[in-house]
Amino acid sequence: MRHHLLPLAALVFAVATPATAQTAPKVEEASIADLKAMIASGAASSESITQAYLARIAAMDRAGPVLRSVIATNPDALAQARAADARRKAGKALGPLDGVPVLVKDNIETKDPIATTAGSLALKDNITQRDAPMVAALRKGGAVILGKTNLSEWANIRSNNSISGWSAVGGQVRNPYALDRTPCGSSSGTGASIAASFAAAGIGTETDGSVVCPSSINGLVGLKPTIGLVSRTHVVPISHSQDTPGPMARSVTDAAILFSAMIASDPADAVTKNADRYKRDYAAGLASASLKGVRIAVRRPTMGADLAKAFDAALAVLKAQGAVLVDVEMPKLDGLGAAEFAVLLSELKGDLNAYLATTPAAVKTRTLKDVMAFNVANAATEMPYFAQETFEAAEKTRGLDDPEYLGARAKSKRLAGVEGIDAMLAKANAQILVEPSYGPGWLIDGVYGDQYNGPSSSELPAVSGYPNLTVPMGLVRGLPVGLSFIGTAYSDGTLLGAGYVYEQASKARVAPRYLPTADVGPGMDGVR
Numbered sequence: 001m002r003h004h005l006l007p008l009a010a011l012v013f014a015v016a017t018p019a020t021a022q023t024a025p026k027v028e029e030a031s032i033a034d035l036k037a038m039i040a041s042g043a044a045s046s047e048s049i050t051q052a053y054l055a056r057i058a059a060m061d062r063a064g065p066v067l068r069s070v071i072a073t074n075p076d077a078l079a080q081a082r083a084a085d086a087r088r089k090a091g092k093a094l095g096p097l098d099g100v101p102v103l104v105k106d107n108i109e110t111k112d113p114i115a116t117t118a119g120s121l122a123l124k125d126n127i128t129q130r131d132a133p134m135v136a137a138l139r140k141g142g143a144v145i146l147g148k149t150n151l152s153e154w155a156n157i158r159s160n161n162s163i164s165g166w167s168a169v170g171g172q173v174r175n176p177y178a179l180d181r182t183p184c185g186s187s188s189g190t191g192a193s194i195a196a197s198f199a200a201a202g203i204g205t206e207t208d209g210s211v212v213c214p215s216s217i218n219g220l221v222g223l224k225p226t227i228g229l230v231s232r233t234h235v236v237p238i239s240h241s242q243d244t245p246g247p248m249a250r251s252v253t254d255a256a257i258l259f260s261a262m263i264a265s266d267p268a269d270a271v272t273k274n275a276d277r278y279k280r281d282y283a284a285g286l287a288s289a290s291l292k293g294v295r296i297a298v299r300r301p302t303m304g305a306d307l308a309k310a311f312d313a314a315l316a317v318l319k320a321q322g323a324v325l326v327d328v329e330m331p332k333l334d335g336l337g338a339a340e341f342a343v344l345l346s347e348l349k350g351d352l353n354a355y356l357a358t359t360p361a362a363v364k365t366r367t368l369k370d371v372m373a374f375n376v377a378n379a380a381t382e383m384p385y386f387a388q389e390t391f392e393a394a395e396k397t398r399g400l401d402d403p404e405y406l407g408a409r410a411k412s413k414r415l416a417g418v419e420g421i422d423a424m425l426a427k428a429n430a431q432i433l434v435e436p437s438y439g440p441g442w443l444i445d446g447v448y449g450d451q452y453n454g455p456s457s458s459e460l461p462a463v464s465g466y467p468n469l470t471v472p473m474g475l476v477r478g479l480p481v482g483l484s485f486i487g488t489a490y491s492d493g494t495l496l497g498a499g500y501v502y503e504q505a506s507k508a509r510v511a512p513r514y515l516p517t518a519d520v521g522p523g524m525d526g527v528r
Contacts, residue, residue: 023048024048024051024052024055025038025043025044025048025049025052026052027049027052027053027056027197027200028056028197028511029197029250029511030197030200031200031250031251031253031254032096032097032100032200032201032249032253032254032257033253035049035099035100035200036096036099036100039088039099045081045085045099046081046082046084046085046088046098046099046100046101046144047078047081047082047085049081049099049101050077050078050080050081050101050144050146051078051081053101053146053197053198053199054073054077054078054146056196056197056198057070057073057147057193057198060196060198060514061193061196061198064514065174065176065179065196065514066174066179067173067174067176067179067192067193067196068150068170068171068172068173068174068189069149069150069173069174069183069188069189069190069191069192069193069196069198070103070147070148070149070150070189070193070198071106071117071119071147071148071149071150071167071169071170071189072106072114072115072147072148073146073147074110074112074114074145074146074147074148075112075113075114076112076113076145077101077144077145077146077147080144080145081099081101081144084098084099084142084144085099087099087142093142094140094141094142095141095142095261096141096257096260096261096283097138097141097142097143097257097258097261098141098142098143099142099144100142100143100144100200100201101143101144101146101199101200102138102143102144102145102146102199102200102201102202102203102258103146103147103148103149103189103190103193103194103198103199103201103202103203104135104145104147104148104149104190104202104203105148105149105151105187105189105190105202105203105204105205105245106118106119106148106149106150106151106169106170106189107119107151107155107205107235107236108132108134108135108148108203108205108234108235108236108245109128109130109131109132109135109234109235110131110132110135110145110148111128111129111130111131111135112145113127113129114127114147114148115127116128116148116236117148117167117169118151118153118154118155118167118236119150119151119152119153119154119167119168119169119170120153120154120167120168120169120371120382121168121169121374121378121381121382122363122364122365122370122371122374122375122382123236123359123363123365124169125360125362125363126359126360126362126363127360127362128234128359128360130234131234132231132233132234132235132245133231133233133234133264133266133268133269134203134230134231134233134235134245134262134264135234137261137262137263137264138203138258138261138262140261141261143261146198146199149187149188149189149190149193149202150165150167150169150170150171150173150188150189151165151167151170151173151185151186151187151188151189151190152164152165152166152167152185152186152188152210153166153167153168153169154236154238154391155185155186155205155207155210155236155238156185156186156210157207157238157344157348157390157391157394158375158386158388158390158391159386159387159388159389159390159391159449160389160390161386161387161389161448161449161450162386162449162450163182163385163386163444163445163446163449163450164182164183164184164185164186164188164213164214164450165182165183165184165185165188165189165192165444166385168378168381168382170189172444173185173188173189173191173192174192174444175192175217175218175441175479176192176195176196176218176512176513176514177195177218177219177441177475177478177479177480177512177513177514177515177518178441178478178479178515178516178517178518179514179515179516179517180443180444180516180517180518181217181440181441181442181443181444181479181517181518182217182441182442182443182444182450182452183214183217183218183441184209184213184214184216184217184218184438184441185210185213185214186204186205186207186210186214187204187205187206187210187211187214187215187222187248188214190202190203190204190214190248191204191214191215191217191218191220191222191248192214192218194218194220194248194249194250195218195219195220195250195512196512196514197250200249200254201247201248201249201250201254201255201257201258202247202248202249203245203246203247203248203258203262204222204245204246204247204248205235205243205244205245205246206224206242206243206244206246206458206462207238207239207242207243207344207462208242208340208344208458208459208462208463209438209456209458209459209462211223211224211246211248212224212437212438212457212458212468212470212482212484213437213438213456213458214248215248215437215470215482216437216438216470216472216480216481216482216484217438217440217441217479217480217481217482218480218512219250219472219475219480219482219509219510219511219512220248220249220250220470220472220482221248221249221250221251221252221254221255221469221470221471221472221499221503222246222247222248222249222255222469222470222482223246223247223255223259223467223468223469223470223492223495223496224244224246224458224461224462224467224468224469225244225245225246225259225262225263225467225492226278226465226466226467226489226490226491226492227241227242227244227271227465227489228271228272228273228274228275228465228489229244229262229263229272229275229278229490229492230244230245230246230262230263230264230272230275231245231264231265231266231268231269231272231275232244232245232269232271233266233268233269236352236355237347237348237351237352237354237355238344238347238348238351238352239343239344239347239348239351240271240347240351241343241347241409241413241465242343242344242462242463242465245262246259247259247262250509251503251509252286252469252471252496252499252500252503253283253286253500255469255496256282256283256286256496256500257282257283259282259492259496260279260280260281260282260283263275263276263278263279264276264279278490278492280493282492282493282496285493285497286496286497286500287500289496289497289498289500289501290321290322290497290501291318291321291322291323291498291501291502292321292322292323293322293324294322294323294324294431294432294498295323295324295326295428295429295430295431295432296318296323296324296325296326296428296430296431296432296433296434296498297326297327297328297424297425297427297428297430297432297433297434298315298325298326298327298328298428298433298434298435299327299328299329299330299424299433299434299435300327300435301330301435301436301455302455303436303439303454303455304439304454306476306477307436307439307440307454307455307476307481310436310473310474310476310481311435311436311473311483313473313474314434314473314474314483314502314506314508315434317502317505317506318434318502320505321501321502321505326427326428326429326430328424328427328428328433329424330420330424331419331420331423331424333415333416333419333420335411335415336411336412336415336416336420336459336463337459338408339408339409339411339412339415340408340412340416340459340462340463342404342405342408343405343408343409343412344394345390345393345394345397346394346397346398346399346400346402346405346408347400348368348390348391348394349368349394349395349397349399350399350400352367352368352371353367353368356368356370356371368391368394368395369395371391372388372391372392372395375388375391385446385449386449412463413463413464413465415463416459416460416461416462416463416464417460417463417464417465417466417488420460420464421433421460421461421464421466421486421487421488422488425487425488431487431488431491431494432485432486432487432491432494432495432498433484433485433486433487434483434484434485434486435455435457435483435484435486436455436457436473436481436482436483436484437456437457437458437470437473437481437482437483437484438452438454438455438456438457438481438482439452439454439455439476439481440454440476440477440479440480440481440518441479441480457470457484457486460486461486464489465489466486466487466488466489466491467486467487467489467490467491467492467495468484468485468486468495469484469485469486469492469495469496469498469499470482470483470484470485471483471485471499471502471503471508472503472508472509472510473506473508474506474508474509474510475510477518477519478515478518478519479518480509480510483502485498485499485502
């Protein structure tokens with residue numbers, strides 16, 4: 001987040017020797033299909049593609065625009081790529097992701113020789129040598145784990161005054177569209193790195209907005225899946241009710257390919273018991289998707305004129321594709337925010353304590369209370385900008401049997417689901433709800449923290465556990481904005497299909513230009 005940049009002590013940052021200009025494959029803006037076509041034609045190998053990404057990271061993430069989006073590259077990435085090339089030559093390719101480099105948010109464990117830090121120096125020795133089951137599923141499909149991405153420290157739960165994209169380990173992530181603008185969070189590094197073509201696609205995690213916001217603000221497609229489709233085991237947690245990994249990519253197709261590989265039932269995560277029922281190739285049917293006659297509920301939150309103009313243009317595209325648009329109002333959902341926050345505080349304490357107890361002996365912070373003490377003892381590096389009042393509030397909660405917690409969870413889920421999304425869809429007799437994902441990115445501010453005051457699509461799907469897909473809606477005065485497609489549980493495929501139709505008709509995504517600042521002017525939504 002901030003301008004404070006720390007050395008990556010104790011972390012591995014492997015830099016490949018750049019391939020020559022004549023032989024290096026062009027990976028900028030390359031889709032997964034593009035990469036696979038290069039490999040199939042012999043124009044490139046997985047190894048040369050991986051090396052090209054590593055060279056691009058070296059040239060742009062710690063030099064050039066200095067995005068600070070990648071915390072660590074994987075020393076084993078080139079070996080994984082060579083293994084994929086060997087499989088292909090032997091006629092044993094594993095699937096659409098075989099040999100494709102993917103970046104993973106640094107609160108998700110991989111068995112590679114790099115730490116899983118959640119951005120905190122308290123976890124700098126958290127080299128677990130175990131894959132999160134979701135990562136194992138990607139590996140099973142042949143994906144090359146290229147490295148770990150920076151994030152808002154502790155996934156943005158330590159303080160209400162935090163700065164999106166700042167961590168003590170990785171420093172401040174910058175937005176590739178305008179370097180003084182936020183990348184949003186907490187999957188800030190995944191958002192910025194995929195926008196900058198540092199990998200084909202990447203993994204973020206969301207509790208409330210942490211996939212959708214950085215995807216929208218960095219001009220990406222991002223899917224916050226239905227809770228229960230993707231395992232959370234070996235992911236540094238906030239809330240078992242709301243946490244989920246999700247794919248982030250430059251196109252709906254690439255997000256769908258990644259999502260398809262992530263879905264799996266996990267005996268260690270009971271909520272995924274039915275996930276295997278929904279495992280399929282979600283990219284396969286996109287080309288035949290249609291919006292003809294599809295009823296779509298439209299919510300128009302309070303927004304400024306620039307964002308409203310972009311939203312109206314997106315709605316016109318949907319209508320031109322045959323969708324029937326029905327305006328709906330947000331129901332009164334009094335107390336939702338307070339109930340959600342009470343749930344997050346209680347679950348943070350219980351879930352984080354359980355996770356920390358499983359970390360290697362080298363990790364000395366074994367509880368939330370230990371982490372808080374570590375932060376105080378290392379305040380100069382851990383708390384130079386904001387404190388830990390949210391951690392302190394979580395530590396005071398009374399456990400997952402507390403009637404107040406149980407009541408808050410029941411209330412929040414009811415308001416967000418039955419009385420929120422379900423009610424709006426029923427009123428419109430629709431399957432899909434659309435609204436702006438977020439406004440454009442605000443200025444990075446090391447004094448006041450995040451200053452966003454625009455619309456947000458994330459809370460209702462996050463709390464209810466329903467899916468939320470954001471698709472690029474173009475630029476508002478040089479900064480990306482996104483269109484959210486929201487549905488009920490397990491409607492992820494329906495949303496991907498609708499998002500694909502919109503994406504193909506609108507062609508709204510614009511590649512980043514790494515400008516020092518955006519030409520904002522007066523009246524910009526959500527920007528200070």
